[in-house]
Amino acid sequence: MKSNATYLFLTIGIFFLGACSNNDSAEYVQLPDLEERMMAGGETTTFISSSNAYGMPASNLSAEDLSLHLTGDLIFEFVFVTPPNQVNQGLGPIFNNSSCISCHPKDGRAAFPVDLAMRSGFFLRGSVPGVSKNGGPMPIPGFGLQLQNQAVFGTQPEVEFQVNYSTITEEFADGTKVVLQKPHYSVINAYRQLPNSVLLSPRIGMPVFGLGLLEAIPEQDILANQDIDDADKDGISGKANYVFDAKTQSTKLGRFGWKANTASLLEQCAAAFVNDIGITNYLFPNKPGLGQSNGDYTHDVGDYNWRVQRDIKDDVLDAVTFYTQTLAVPASRNHTKESVRKGAKTFDQIGCAKCHIAKHKTGYSPIKALSYQTIYPYTDMLLHDMGDDLADNRPDFLADGNEWKTRPLWGIGYQYLVNGHTEFLHDGRAKNLIEAILWHGGEALDAKNRFKALSKQERENLLDFLNSL
Ligand code: HEC
Ligand code: HEC
Structure with a gap:
């Protein structure tokens, strides 16, 4: 009897061992x-x-591309300043921060600011209800589409950002609770009256590696995953954004930004220069606050002769764009x-x-x-x-x-x-x-x-x- 029981035990044991290793290899097979x-x-x-x-x-x-990447790397780290400094001048007059790297630290993600009044990797986009003639959001008269909460000496920032919180409690099946802090944003101390209907969108600077690869995914492959009316009834639709592209002056598939609100890395970088830092360039030659093409700006920025001068040469914009395209x-x-x-x-x-x-x-x-x-x-x-x-x-x-x-x-x-x-x-x-x-x-x-x-x-x-x- 004893030996029979042992055999039985061994047999069951082997059966289970077999079952376990089968399960394991099944997982390998399913994720080949x-x-x-x-x-x-x-x-x-x-x-x-x-x-x-x-x-x-x-x-x-290639060696040649690596050298352009390294040039772009330096520009990504430039800290822009005001005249009369000769190097990297042109900051502002209104801006959110003074370098790319300050909002994309180590090419990664900015932390939520400890103090929203300070320079940080965070800003609010803004608009009023309606659709502009290029199909995008409607600029706030006198403010445009991005709220600059910093300014050079002698100029008033457009607004100050504020946040307060409410809480939401989530509970796992096992009883573990997590309390989420829901932010509610507002602006104060606007340099002039903001319309009551103003719409705000909070955004933080995200990692910038791998983006050239995302730019190179064929459009039809992205569209193939669209299911706008949820035809397969899985509760998930998926919709492409189509946005106005400043370079080609046409509508293009949106790929970048938290709402896929920008079509190309060139435009993303050119817009970052002008709207985030105040640095004019060949794609956006007007300072924020001075009749920029996508906004109705009347913000008085003093007597700098901003209008006629571009703050950076064309190859500076191109090099930093290349940099964001070629990070591993x-x-x-x-x-x-x-x-x-x-x-x-x-x-x-x-x-x-x-x-x-x-x-x-x-x-x-x-x-x-x-x-x-x-x-x-x-x-x-x-x-x-x-x-x-x-x-x-x-x-x-x-x-x-x-x-x-x-x-x-x-x-x-x-x-x-x-x-x-x-x-x-x-x-x-x-x-x-x-x-x-x-x-x-x-x-x-x-x-x-x-x-x-x-x-x-x-x-x-x-x-x-x-x-x-
Ligand atoms: C219906 C589409 C959808 C599904 C399903 C989905 N996500 Fe997401 N996920 C998103 C979107 C859109 C965002 C960005 C939201 C935002 O930033 O407000 C996101 C953001 C995230 C982020 C934060 C990334 C970052 O860089 O900030 C994580 C992590 C994440 N998802 C993990 C998951 C996991 C894990 C699951 C499954 C439980 C999941 N997601 C299911 C669409 C989805
Ligand atoms: C004040 C902070 C700030 C500064 C300065 C800034 N960025 Fe950004 N960046 C952001 C935010 C916020 C977003 C998301 C914008 C959106 O969703 O519309 C972003 C998005 C991007 C993206 C798109 C990333 C993606 O995955 O979609 C790129 C590329 C980028 N920035 C490059 C730059 C470059 C180049 C500079 C310097 C010329 C720069 N940024 C300066 C805050 C900043």
Whole structure:
């Protein structure tokens, strides 16, 4: 009897061992591309895993391209000042901050400002109800589309920013509670009366690596994932933004900005120079506050002869644009860890991957290093209704007041190492990844609810996966 029982025990044991290892290999089989995912930015991928993880040149740049990238790197760090300084002059007269790097620290993400009155990586866009003649938001008379809360000596900033909070409590199936702080923004001390109908949209400076690859995803591939009327009835639509492109003076697919409100990196950088820093350039030759093409500006900025002079040469704008096109994507990590593999599976199973689409292929790019790369950005580049709690209630071209572009998740696990904080979302309101997910609503409500139903272990696996990216 004894020996029979032992045999029986052994047999059952072997059966279970077999079952377990079968399960394990089943997971490997279901995520066959996990190794490929490591090369998140294709051949541009960097394996530097220090606090410089976001700031490396694409690994496959030619010598000539690398040299242009390094020139752009210097300009990205320029601190602009006022005359009579001869070097990097032209700041303001109204602005939000004085360098690109101040809002995109270490090519990463700015923290939510401790004091909204100070220079920071945060600003408010503004408009009044209606649609402008180029299809975009309607500028606020006398203020334009971005509120500059800083000014050079002798000039008054347009406004001061203010925030207060209410709370929302979320509860996981296991009883764990999380209290979210919901920000409510307003402006005070406007240099002249603001209309009562003003619409505000908070935005924070986000990481700038891998963007040339996103610019090179063929338009038809992005449109293929659109499901504007939710024909497949999965509760998730996905809509492309179409925006006015200043260079070609035509309507183009929007790819950049929190609402996909800009079509190209050239325009994103040119607009950043002029609106964020006050630096005029060939695409935007007028100072903010002086009859800029997209705004009705009457802001009196003193007697500088701003109108006739461009603050930077054309090749300065082109070099910094090239820089934002050619920053490497950090490799993802820890694929052999069981928790990461399980988390990756949960990410697919609970519907995160429906918007955060892992894989894309770039098409032809004039920058050779970016052409025909297989990349893992985890975004569909489309707009989604994310619910009322995340809404800014300010339309931006085709994006309505509830819609935001799906954020790429590549490199997200490095943010603490690079930037020293774990704040996320368009205004930095989420204090960590769990809060970022709990803010999801609207089309992402089902995915959020499935996340809340996970066990603690399953949640940790999912976070391990996100942190491996
Ligand atoms: C005052 C802070 C601030 C400054 C200064 C600033 N940025 Fe930004 N940047 C932002 C914010 C906020 C956004 C998001 C804008 C939006 O959603 O409309 C952004 C977006 C971007 C993007 C798009 C990223 C993406 O993933 O869509 C690029 C590229 C960029 N900035 C480059 C620059 C460059 C180049 C400079 C310097 C010329 C610069 N920025 C200066 C705050 C800033
Ligand atoms: C319906 C589409 C959709 C689904 C489903 C979805 N997301 Fe998102 N996700 C977004 C959008 C859009 C944003 C940007 C929202 C914002 O900034 O206000 C975002 C932002 C995030 C961020 C913050 C990124 C950053 O850079 O700030 C994280 C993390 C994230 N999502 C993870 C997840 C996870 C995990 C799931 C599954 C539980 C998920 N998402 C499901 C659309 C989606």
